[in-house]
Amino acid sequence: MSAEPARQLLIVEDDDALASTLRRSFERRGWSVCRAIDVDTMHEQLRSHSPTHAVVDLKLANGCSGLACVQALHGHDAAMAIVVLTGYASIATAVEAIKLGARHYLAKPANTDDIEAAFARTEGETDVDMTNRTTSIKTLEWERIHETLAETDFNISETARRLGMHRRTLARKLEKQRVK
Known part of the structure; x- marks a missing residue:
């Protein structure tokens, strides 16, 4: 009888409270956990750890994009199960995350059960509920943003310029629509 391989998790999250909560919860479930706060510290962790799974926040401090982390993690180990966790959910970023190698994309708040279930999913589901709801102007605006x-790799100033709006207006819209 062979032992179950070690489950090693890398959490790429700049929010100390959330990262700490996730770490404790996963460690209680038998996971070995390390943490990075951005792309640079993620690369440092990869030099000394070999994670089998990763949870990556989409929007990291200093304008760092979690999508760059997903791409680097997938390049490091294509078999790594990567789940993107975000408070800024959109179809555009979900599609990009999956294209870059993420297994799943979850909107915050997501708990350890949700994340483990996402790790376990290897294929899409055909029985996901379809809605007959038409898309509102606000939703279309949100998706375009x-x-x-x-x-623009989450560059607020460049995004505002491309959308033809003031940077502060865009920042207010992002804060107002943030999924908590």
Whole structure:
């Protein structure tokens, strides 16, 4: 009888409280956990750790994009199960995350059960509920903003310029629509 391989998790999250909560919860479930706060510290962790799984926040401090982390992690180990966790959910960033190698994309708040379930998923589901709801102007605006954010690697100033709006207006819209 062979032992179950060690489950090693890398959490890429700049929010200390959330990262600490996730760490404790996963460690109680038998995971070995390390943490990075941005792309640079993630690369440092990869030099000394070999994670089998990763949870990556989409929007990290200093304008750092979690999408760059997903791409680097997938390049490091294509078999790594990567889940993107975000308070800024949009179709555009979800599509990009999956294209870059993420297994799943979850909107915050997500708990350890949600994340482990996402790690376990290897294929899409055909029985996801479809809505007959038409898309509102606000939703279309929100999607366009996030599509442009992804294109600019989450550079707020460049996104505002491309959308033809003032940077502060864009910042207010992002804070107002943030998924908590």
